[in-house]
Amino acid sequence: MDGPDIGWYLIVAALLFGIGALGVMMRRSPLIVLLSTEIMLNAANLTLIAFARQQGDLDGQIFALAVMAVAAAEVAIGLGLIVAMARRRIVLDVDQASALRG
Template identity: 65%
Template structure:
């Protein structure tokens, strides 16, 4: 008796929803980045789960590519946070509105 594909997809969906709430509600850019990681990881879980149930290695390759993209995204995001800190800006996503259209 092993858990089926559906159980992994449900866990992945719950994690994605939690990450989404964090991205939308938190105001500290650092915590927004952490929530984004939760969302990316939930997508990875779905990819690996589908890959296992279809029976090819493709899903795992996709998950590895997502990990690389996530690492790049973290570098740029954290670089932005360091740049904001160096310019003495308030680290609050509700006050950083200069790029608003």
């Protein structure tokens, strides 16, 4: 196979996954948090595609395509929720979303 070794793809994917996970845990704006979960999904996509290329079968590629559709649906719902919250003038800060606790 031409191009970089599979290890490099996996390193990039692991970095993306780490960035996404850190973003979910540390950022306060729900928009950025939502974006971070998408980055995590895309890290998984990259891993799937890299392995599919290494093994020369298509399962992983098809899986990645399906994941993209799912990710789009998840973003649509997330953005809808954020818009609904903004309309009700709820402060968009996940640290302050604490009406539910106990």
